Amino acid sequence: MGTRPVGGAVRRTRAARGLGLALGYGLDRWLGDPRRGHPVAAYGRAAAALERRTYADSVAAGAGHVGLLVGSAWLGATVVDRAVRRSPVALTAWTALVTWTVLGGRSLEREASAVARHLERDDLAAAREQVSHIVSRDPAALDAAGVTRAAIESLAENxxxxxxxxxxxxxVAGAPGMVAHRAINTLDAMIGYRNERYERYGKVAARLDDVVNWLPARLGATLAAGRSAAARRAVREDSAAHPSPNGGRIEAAFAGSLGIRLGGANAYGGKVEDRGVLGDGRPAQPRDMARAVRLARRVQRGTLAVALAAVGSLAALDRVRTDPAPGPRHHG
Structure with missing residues (x-):
């Protein structure tokens, strides 16, 4: 009997986290990213300020930079998480707030849709400017097809x-897990590049980002591919040519599901990188953007369902582990 309170507390914690994930997802769908004072933007500014002190052309310096920033973010979130854990309402609110903060689905869709609107009006200059908000490749030389491809690839990967x-x-790990992932992902976007400055300093950030996104990318690719044989073939046969072990899979799944061709040569800071051809369909066209947005929403909804099912399964496992087995029955 002594184990019941512990098991009940664990199950309440998991239930609160599951509800918080669902509410935070709903907030992202309703509001998108905060317009001002976004915590991730503040984190990025702090990381840039710290880089001016920690930068050296070495892997060790980059590892220290990443360890300090990710460790402090995770520790801060863990302290808050433990402080609110005794109250299911507080834990739900905290988890919902963090979930809303780290998710970027609605804002990403807005950016992609804005690119499509500019292209529909034949305003290539505006489309190039808009797509620069979500890609790191050089947009100046992109034609309408190139802008479309860039936007869909960014929509898929992000x-x-x-x-x-x-x-x-x-x-898996509640709000601290989400905060740590977002910290790693932000650092990868800032320093995880293969160029003269970050080849060594950004290596740990890039590799760590690959690790924490390995399983999610495969889940996302599975959800995006659905029952499409073309998408499954693209993931299986084409994604290996992509330099990212994760980005290639989700982009290939989008290409196959949409019946289009993604990938190819991209220019980054004057350097050209061949990302392979993903899918065997026709070149992407502006009208495909709306279909890509709908596919992204399907992947997001599917992921939420999987996440909530995982939380429920963990709660059920906790019940099995902590509830005592019934004693022997006596007949008489």
């Missing part, structure tokens, strides 16, 4: 990084 992965880590 659906995995900014929606699927946070929800997965939220289901």
């Amino acid at each position: 659906t995995s990084d900014a929606v699927v992965a946070p929800l997965v880590w939220g289901a």
Whole structure:
């Protein structure tokens, strides 16, 4: 009997976290990213300020930079998480707030849809400017097809990084897991580049980002592919040519599901990188953007369902582990 209170507390914690994930997802769908004072933007500014003190052209310096920033973010979130854990209402609110903060699905869709509207009006200059908000490649030389491809590839990869992965880590490790993932992902976006400055300093950030997104990317690719044989083939045969072990899978799944062709050569800071051809369909066209947005929403909804099911399964497992087995029955 002594184990029941512990088991009940654990199950209440998991229930609160599951509800918080669902509410936070709903807030992202309703509001998108906060317009001002976004915590992730503040974290990025702090990381940039620290980089001016920690930068050196070495892997060790980059590892220290990442360890300090990710460790402090995780520790801060863990302290708060433990403080609110005794109150299911407080834990639900805290988890919902963190979930809303780290998710970027609605805002990403807005950016992609804005690119499509500019292209529909034949305003290529505006489309190039808009797509620069969500890609790091050079947009100046892109034609309409190139802008479309860039936007869909970014939509696919960031659906995995900014929606699927946070929800997965939220289901596994609660708010601290989501905060740590977002910290790693932000650092990868800042320093995880293969160029003269970050080749060594950013290596740990890039590799760590690959690790924490490995499983979410495969879940996202599975959800995006659905029952499409073309999508499954693209993931299986084409994704290996992509330089990212995670981005290639989700982009290939989007290409196959939409019946289009993604990938190819991209220019980054004057350097050209061949990302392989993903899918065997026709080139992407502006009208495909709306279909890509709908596919991204399907992946997001599917991920939420998987995350909530995982939380429920963990709660059920906790019940089995902590509830005592019934004693022997006596007949008389």
